[in-house]
Amino acid sequence: MEIAIIGAGPGGLTCARVLQKAGMPVTVYDADTALTARDQGGTLDIHADTGQIALADAGLTAEFAALARPEGQSKRMLDPSGAVVMEHLVDDDEDTAPEIDRAQLRGLLAASLAPGTIRWGHRVTEVRPGGEVVLADRPPITADLVIGADGAWSRVRPLLTPATPEYTGISFVEVRFTEVDERHPAIAELVGQGHMWANGDGQNLILQRNSGGHVRGYVGIRAELDWLARAGLGRADGRGGVVDANGVQALDTERVRAELLERFAHFAAPLRRVITDSEGDLVNRPIFALPAPLAWPHRPGLTLLGDAAHLMSPFGGEGVNLAMLDGAELAREIAAGGAPDEAVTRYETRMLARSGPVAAGANGAIKEFFEGGFDLADVPDFAEETEQWKANAAAYLAGREN
Numbered sequence: 001m002e003i004a005i006i007g008a009g010p011g012g013l014t015c016a017r018v019l020q021k022a023g024m025p026v027t028v029y030d031a032d033t034a035l036t037a038r039d040q041g042g043t044l045d046i047h048a049d050t051g052q053i054a055l056a057d058a059g060l061t062a063e064f065a066a067l068a069r070p071e072g073q074s075k076r077m078l079d080p081s082g083a084v085v086m087e088h089l090v091d092d093d094e095d096t097a098p099e100i101d102r103a104q105l106r107g108l109l110a111a112s113l114a115p116g117t118i119r120w121g122h123r124v125t126e127v128r129p130g131g132e133v134v135l136a137d138r139p140p141i142t143a144d145l146v147i148g149a150d151g152a153w154s155r156v157r158p159l160l161t162p163a164t165p166e167y168t169g170i171s172f173v174e175v176r177f178t179e180v181d182e183r184h185p186a187i188a189e190l191v192g193q194g195h196m197w198a199n200g201d202g203q204n205l206i207l208q209r210n211s212g213g214h215v216r217g218y219v220g221i222r223a224e225l226d227w228l229a230r231a232g233l234g235r236a237d238g239r240g241g242v243v244d245a246n247g248v249q250a251l252d253t254e255r256v257r258a259e260l261l262e263r264f265a266h267f268a269a270p271l272r273r274v275i276t277d278s279e280g281d282l283v284n285r286p287i288f289a290l291p292a293p294l295a296w297p298h299r300p301g302l303t304l305l306g307d308a309a310h311l312m313s314p315f316g317g318e319g320v321n322l323a324m325l326d327g328a329e330l331a332r333e334i335a336a337g338g339a340p341d342e343a344v345t346r347y348e349t350r351m352l353a354r355s356g357p358v359a360a361g362a363n364g365a366i367k368e369f370f371e372g373g374f375d376l377a378d379v380p381d382f383a384e385e386t387e388q389w390k391a392n393a394a395a396y397l398a399g400r401e402n
Contacts, residue, residue, distance in 0.1 A: 001293050001340055004029060004133055004143035006156055009305030010102075011323030012149030013118075015331045017058040020114060022335030024051055028113075029133070029141075031084045031123035035151060040103035042216035043208050045073060047321045048096040049392035054324035057332065063108055068098035074194035075382070082268040087312070088382050089193065096389045097317075099194070105320075109234050124155045131301050145340060146302050147330065149323070152288055154308035161296040165288035165311055167225045168363065170370050171240060172206075172218035172285045173237065173260060175278035180215045186273055191215050198271050203264060205274045218285070219260055219275060222370045225286055231259045240286035256282040289313050289363045293356025298348055309351065312359035313366035322358065326351050344385035375383050 002020065005012045008030035019026045031342060032038060046052055046068070055064050073096075077086040126134040131143045148156025152165050177184045180191075190196050191207040196217075198205040204220035221227075226236035234242025234250040244250040260282070262274045275282075290311040306323030329351065333343035 001025075001145065002131075002143040003027070003145045003147065003334070004141065005147045005149050006127070006133065006154075007148070007150035007306075007308070008032065008035075008106075008110065008118050008120075009149060009151060009306065009323065010105055010320050011327040012147070013106065013113065014054050014058055014324045015147060015149065015327030017060070017109060017112050017303065018054075018328050018331035019335060020117070021059060022331065024331075024335055026117065027143075028118045029122040029124060029135070030118060030120055032216070033121045035107060035118075035120070036103075036324060037120075040101070040106055042102060042318050043069075043099045043210050044102050044105060045097040045099050045317045046105075046324075047317070048389040049128070049396060050318070050321035050325045053393060053396060054321075054328035057328040058109070058112065060108060060112060063112075064100065064105075065098075067104050067108065067211075068095075068100045068111060069209070070095055070098040071093075073097055074098065074192055076192050076194075076196050077196040078190075078196065078271070080198065080200045080267045080271070082270050087192075096386045099209070102210065102320075106126055124150065127156045127302075129159065144301060145334075145344070148302070148304040148308040149306050149327065151307045152311045154304065156302060157304060157308055159302055160299055160304060161294065163291055163294055166292055167240075168207050168287045168289055168366055169222055169314055170220060170287045170313070170366055171223050171225075171227065172220050172287060173256065174281075174283045174285060175207075175217045175219060175274055176280055177215040177277065178214050178279060181213060184277055185216070186270060187215055187276075187277060190270065190274070191217075198267065198274075199266065200264075203267075205264070205267070205271055207274065217274065219264070219282075220370065221260075221263060228256070228259075228284060230279075231255070233259075234264070240284045250393070251281055251283070253281050256284075287366065288312055290359070292359035292363055293352070295352050295356070298341075298345050300344075303330065303348060305345045305351070310355035310359045312362040315365040315369065316364045318362060320357050322355055326355075 003026045005028045008028050016026045016028050055061055075088045079085050084124040125136050131146050132140050136138045148154045177187050181188045188377045197206040202222035207217035210216055228242045229236035237243050242250050305326035333347045
């Protein structure tokens with residue numbers, strides 16, 4: 001059976017790894033020209049009851065542990081004045097949701113695959129019935145099973161459902177700091193060991209420790225999708241960016257900075273340094289989500305995983321964890337033998353039932369948070385959350401054995 005995975009993100013790569021471990025051939029197609037062709041984003045917390053189970057299925061637990069940062073689970077929350085309203089420190093041996101840079105995770109998974117598995121520079125423009133995958137500037141390929149692991153704007157999804165991502169009304173603008181302890185000591189103090197949130201009414205400053213002395217984060221705002229265009233920075237491109245008169249992507253970083261500083265004028269000066277001191281471009285990342293719960297009639301030869309199946313808001317950090325578990329489960333079902341179509345149907349039934357409530361909760365939470373502002377009562381009990389992850393993992397593994 002010829003299996004084509006569209007998208008070399010964590011979910012698609014996990015699926016490929018588990019398939020190869022079972023001795024099954026698979027090819028992954030990705031638009032990136034190389035593993036390091038573009039920035040991969042910030043840090044991820046890998047949960048004991050989802051992502052870590054997938055890594056165990058992939059045989060990569062030890063490799064993951066060598067890169068993960070347990071201390072990165074520490075959290076602190078501030079109000080707009082800069083006062084600390086909650087702080088939660090984590091011991092170095094806590095492993096229920098350790099952090100890892102997205103680039104490190106993707107590199108770990110890619111390196112675990114047989115050489116040539118990933119076809120870099122293969123941009124999919126369309127997927128047609130019958131397993132035909134149309135590629136830009138290359139001959140099309142066909143496969144018995146096409147797995148859409150190609151994210152928010154999936155080319156595979158339209159064959160299964162007309163659902164498309166919808167803007168949540170929230171945008172995150174990226175900020176970043178290198179050599180933070182030496183070059184940006186004030187930012188280092190704000191972020192602490194792991195994560196920092198500073199919350200106002202519909203506004204949020206987020207910082208996250210990454211490896212190598214880096215800090216990345218986001219300036220979160222409740223805004224129209226075309227807020228940059230409304231601020232006079234260019235013509236809206238329909239996805240939260242702006243283009244110039246020639247249709248070329250345009251970003252005036254200093255004008256974006258000025259707009260953000262005006263929106264955060266009531267935040268204390270030390271917090272506003274997240275905006276003033278950020279290095280590089282201030283890239284707008286609108287938060288899109290698919291309707292949830294989402295389902296579709298099974299169609300032979302096609303399926304979805306990860307964001308292609310259940311794109312959700314980042315609240316809760318479930319997206320990448322579910323994507324990896326999706327990939328591992330799908331691969332296990334296929335490798336178990338029997339009719340491939342029945343294997344995919346079993347996978348879809350479980351995956352959709354699992355992801356629907358999680359996605360609906362995450363999508364509702366981000367809107368409520370940015371509309372209602374910060375409330376300490378909404379902060380989870382982190383000790384209880386840790387125990388719940390452990391219990392969920394045990395229950396999942398026990399159920400799989402039965």
